[in-house]
Amino acid sequence: MADPEEHPTDLPECPSAQGAxxxxxxLRAWMVMLAAVGAVEQRLGSVVKERLDVSHDEFLILCLLAEQPRAGLRMTRIAELLGRPKTRLTYQIACLQHAGLVTRKSVCGDKRGVEVALTDKARRLLEEASGTLAATVTGALSHVMGPDQHEAMYGLLPDLAAEPAKPEAR
Structure with missing residues (x-):
């Protein structure tokens, strides 16, 4: 296993980033992106378990809900956004509900529809853990993303290099 203190420039070149x-x-950019996502998931998993006591997949559900209005999202939409089977999602939502992190309610006028929303407890936990979680993501990405990998990512987002960064609206 690589030394966590190893700098990206010390790592062997990523064959997908080379373009040869x-x-x-x-597709080269996609391979670099998959490697970056894998690195983030690997580091984030233990931090998520320690700070929030949920699995990585449950954390993804919490993150989706955290970006929504307090009303929440329908379970079918969550499954669609995460690319997960609805049956698996039902189990994960039940675990989150048992932990007091989400609520489920029937959608008015649709007896089969179920909407899921974060509880105040989940919002508080996410807020408290957000700094650590963000630092974990940044650290994992900076570990695997050197200049060659950044250049390769422009294959997926060619306009990214041309556009100045826009401030995020809050």
Whole structure:
């Protein structure tokens, strides 16, 4: 296993970032992105378990709900956004509900529809853990994303290099 203190420039070159193979730049960028996501998930898993006492998949559900109005999201939409089977999602939502992190309610006028929302407890826990979680993501990305990987990512987002960063609206 790589030394966590190892700097990205000390890492061997990422073959997908080089551009010397058969893949078009979009697919090279996709491979770099998958490696970055894997690195983040690997580091984030233990932090999420320690700070929030939920699985990584349950954490993704909490994150989706945290970006929504207090009304929440329908379970079918959560399953769609996460690319998860509805049956698996039902189990995960039940675990989150048992932990007091989400509420479920029937959708008015649709007896089969179920809407899920964060509880105040979940909002508080996410707020308290957000600094640590963000630092974990940033650390994992900076560990695997050197200049070659940044350049490769422009294969997926070519306009990113041309556009100045826009301040985030709050």
């Amino acid at each position: 193979g058969l893949l078009p730049r979009e």
